[in-house]
Amino acid sequence: MTPGYDFRIDNESALAAALPELLGGGTPIPHSTHTGSLDLLDSFDWRLYHAGLGLRVERLGGVSTLLCRDVTNPERTLTVNIDRSPHFWTELPDGLLRRRLARPLDIRAMIPRLTVNLRRSLYPLLDGEQKTVARLYWERLSQRRARKTLSLLRIEPLRGYRKSADALAQRLKALPAVTPLECPWEVEAYRWAGLQPGDYESRLNVALQPQMRSDAALRTLLEDLTRALELNAPGLREAIDTEFLHDYRVAVRRIRSALSQLKELLPQRTRERFRREFAWLGEITGPARDLDVYLLNFDHYLSLLPAPLAADLEPLRAFLCDRQQQAYRELVAHLDSARYRRLLSAWHRYLATPLPAHSRLPGAMQPIIAVADRRIWRAYRKVVKDGRKIHDDSAPQQLHQLRIRCKRLRYLLEFFRSLYPKRRIGAAIEGLKELQDVLGRFQDLEVQQHALHHFGEQMSLDDPAHNPTHRALSALIAKLQMQQHETRGHFAARFQRFAAAKQHKEFAALFHTATASDP
């Protein structure tokens, strides 16, 4: 929470009249008044907002400044002058600001979530030495197109002079011309512009009622997933960062999983058609995502090799970048295709069709809790059954199969999270996640070895002079193979933990209930 230094100005002329007394007598002349623009930056999933940071670019008086404010401690605002707005924290010069942004942003881009015109006057509060002990900013934010303005008054406290800022805040609180903000001013600005910080998160968060009709619950779920898919599409097209495509693909997979695992709630023709079409979406988004993953992993690959070999691997990065751009171009062409448009409009038509008062589909009229119990319990038992069949010398294919089973179970748990006690379903998901981690890693390493080998072949087709790169690539593949072997060794213990009696009892208590019998 902001410590009470931010105010909304309700009456500008009354404030202007009160300023002289507020600032300790005399006619207050602003130290400076500038007009320009202001961008509030955050990642698409509001990571900075969640981390309690306010990041902005100010373009005032010909100077562009990036400022990062800790909303709980505005004295520690970090600033750096910039030539252009950075996209990723890695573009910033080394220093505290870069380090402060690195962890919350990780691989996500900072994007201007709100751009406004800004007019700012600065009134410094001075002590007897004419030293600034607090800064008072009178700011007017405006959007020309929307023809609206927001006037804010903001105290910037300075380190070591907290008392002065607090005293000024107290005096302001007594003024009827201003109202203290109940949220950081960044949030106030977002809301004024019609934005809701935190309105998107990649975690699925659908609120269902246990007694809802199952087909209605499925509708709600599909609507939510469709929203996630469509929200990510523009960022994916512009390739702002890799997570748009990632989240888009997750939404597609979840929709596909819902269509196949909850098939009893859908008419067969609808189901078949959309399963086919969403499978196509999965297919066309695959190559670009794979290349994203190799490029995201690239520095890690380099770290696995001794320095001279690592340098030889660099041409692969250029090759992958080329391919990535090509893959994105092809993907965007697919998203521009008639087939994609047809799919989306048919899908929206389906989602908008009212549900029949009485459905003949098995399960559709049942409360969703019954369907959820039954489906989760069945998926869980399949995981345990398949997992038990895996021994130290089982084929990788079997682990891959188990991975798919786990994924299905995971999706069901996430779809229906809101129907169960929060902590218990959370623990069930965490337990499964541990098992999934080892299976996912094993499978990823398998796929990466094949893909890297394949890239190597393609590169030599393009230019056979890349021999050192081949050597580095072979060394990398050997390293990945070793890691895969090591990962395989962790499986038995992880699975045992997942299928342990205590965990089994908990799954049974949660999902194997009286309502879970087949219809």
Place this chain on the structure above:
Amino acid sequence: MKILASYNIKGGVGKTATAVNLGYLAALGGARTLLWDLDPQGACSFYLRIKPKIKGGGGKLIAGKVGLAERIKATDYPNLDLLPADLSIRNFDLMLSETKKPVRRFAKLLAALEAEYDVILLDCPPALSLMTEAIFAAADAALIPLVPTTLSVRALAQILRFREDHAFRDMQLIPFFSMVDRRKKLHRGIVETLPQRQPAIPPIEIPYCSEVERMGIERAPVGAYARHSRAGLAYAALWETVVARLGGI
């Protein structure tokens, strides 16, 4: 975090002006910067309009009873903070000698600010004492303003010997010409010949001029009121050299 000391055994060579101006430039470049006014005269604090006083005195800071972070004051410039001077700091050597492992103690005090600052600039008093040892042990570089006179050249030799004797080879010495008056034959001569013997001296001269002297009237760094003056540009070039010698900030 990089720790820099503006230091010379000799007084009146422009140490404080160096600390304030380079601190200002570091902050302007986006580095969170702390100036520590270690000179009980408090000139650095004066230039930045901050009272040369530490609540509770400097002893508690050195003894670690009060964290340095609690006594830091913001200056009028973004990214630039100051730990003010205090008269009690004149007993710094005594305070330090009362702690266990005094030389390492000082480095430890500064290390506690790692998460808050990119650069710490120490404005040191003219001395060659336990305090100097502690500063040299903690610093990445010492910036040595040299007025081109015979005594200054001698002082530089003393500093070099001190560094050798105490094995502070990890710390870079960056001597540079300060308060250069080209009208004086002696100044011109030393500026031309000394770098041949001391190649660490960069080809930068901070001129003896009214812009630097005005710092006391403006109570601000040169960059804040005369950025494009000869002195303003010379300090900018010096800061660039320091950053390059340190391999970045």
